[in-house]
């Protein structure tokens with residue numbers, strides 16, 4: 167099934183209500199020139215609605231499983247909704263998206279839910295959901311370079327996963343990348359990714375918010391393009407998570423989506439995906455959203471308790487969920503707008519809660535990173551409180567692959583995380599290579 171992509175168009179639009187300023191996607195711009203607010207990619211919805219919701223569903227379904235570039239990507243199989251005007255030869259894709267929706271089966275039953283699904287966004291080329299947005303941003307940069315724009319390099323601040331994604335996609339395209347990481351605050355597996363891909367990696371003696379500050383100043387200079395999620399091109403890729411989830415549920419909308427948040431770009435993206443599906447007639451209701459934060463880095467939770475009346479950035483404390491150790495989230499306004507529209511809540515998880523939740527769910531075949539642990543802990547707390555009702559269908563967004571956080575999982579099973587529940591700790595049993603000793607243990611344990 168083919169669609170003439172070029173008839174659809176998109177541009178940057180200021181997110182400040184009433185401003186209305188727009189800019190072409192080929193311009194190097196991250197915030198509105200009039201009021202400094204964040205931009206979003208705004209699609210010509212009238213043109214998109216020239217196809218019915220049913221037709222869009224049929225088209226997206228028909229592209230699933232394609233081996234043909236670029237429809238072999240979960241992002242570019244929805245290209246009309248992402249970057250409709252990009253030239254195919256400028257797309258930089260590593261087969262991102264199309265991640266599985268893990269059905270927890272008996273776990274959901276034990277929790278009394280109609281379904282508990284974990285969207286495995288970390289099962290991706292660089293091991294996190296950041297690939298979804300980075301393919302879009304780097305493709306647009308590639309297009310801009312092809313169009314003669316002077317871009318020497320792409321740069322980002324990162325808590326680990328953004329830099330891994332940027333480094334890989336930039337290397338694939340042959341574009342130099344510069345990475346700012348908070349020194350000693352990312353896992354070894356994350357740190358070595360941009361090193362391997364040949365990025366210029368700077369470890370700064372500060373936290374993520376400090377790195378963000380530096381990269382903003384660096385990218386004000388000509389020629390270095392900002393790749394953080396305040397650049398709304400990233401959101402366009404990440405929003406396809408919403409479409410994939412609904413598509414994987416047979417175009418049924420779940421009752422709840424629970425998502426971990428740091429800089430709050432991903433929850434904004436999730437909301438945007440649902441809004442587009444709703445506005446274009448693919449779905450007829452919206453899910454509720456829970457944004458889950460680590461208690462040690464929870465400025466949005468504090469604001470939520472005050473009905474979002476006065477958001478205040480904080481200095482984030484150390485958390486095992488290191489990728490969301492963020493105190494001054496760039497996309498906070500977008501996120502609050504989404505949470506209000508989706509009858510959302512914000513929940514927090516302590517270090518012990520996030521650790522137990524990750525490893526409790528591991529017992530059902532998962533292999534959760536600490537951020538997924540935050541979302542799972544929030545889910546359990548909301549079930550306990552009756553906010554998530556028995557018989558609800560819940561989707562938890564898993565944002566990174568557990569294999570990137572081996573230290574976390576080793577620490578947990580070695581009882582090195584205080585106040586955790588011993589039920590989920592699984593000790594390796596040392597045993598002589600002797601059959602009767604082995605049988606003795608099996609007798610005891612099985």
Ligand SMILES: Cc1ncc(COP(=O)(O)O)c(C=O)c1O
Pocket residue numbers: 294325326327328395426427428429430431432433489490535537565566
């Ligand atoms: C693994 C992981 N989970 C969650 C997040 C939070 O996403 P966001 O910063 O868009 O809220 C990030 C990135 O910041 C991440 O790397």
Ligand SMILES: [Zn+2]
Pocket residue numbers: 180181182185186187198199200201202203
């Ligand atoms: Zn504006």
